[in-house]
Amino acid sequence: MNETEIKSRVLGIIKSVAPELEEGELRADRPLRDQIDLDSMDWLNVLVALHEKLHVDIPEADYGKLVTLDNLVAYLHGKLASRAA
Numbered sequence: 001m002n003e004t005e006i007k008s009r010v011l012g013i014i015k016s017v018a019p020e021l022e023e024g025e026l027r028a029d030r031p032l033r034d035q036i037d038l039d040s041m042d043w044l045n046v047l048v049a050l051h052e053k054l055h056v057d058i059p060e061a062d063y064g065k066l067v068t069l070d071n072l073v074a075y076l077h078g079k080l081a082s083r084a085a
Contacts, residue, residue: 001080006054007073013049017042028069056080 001009015021018036026035033043047058047066056079058066066072 003073003077006076009053010072013053014046017045031067032069
């Protein structure tokens with residue numbers, strides 16, 4: 001799965017939690033939770049959905065690395081690529 005496909009999946013999952021998301025207004029290099037106003041439970045629901053849909057383990061210790069859309073896509077791409085190798 002390439003980064004474009006991952007980004008599309010991530011945005012779909014975020015939209016399921018925050019349907020008010022306007023993709024065109026989202027900045028990939030800014031904190032997601034600030035832009036979309038996700039509380040901690042919403043964010044946890046996003047991470048759980050990513051785990052379920054992409055079959056990627058996201059340990060709690062890594063949550064702090066997943067701040068922006070760019071961070072999230074790069075992290076997931078690395079996990080998926082290492083699993084495919």
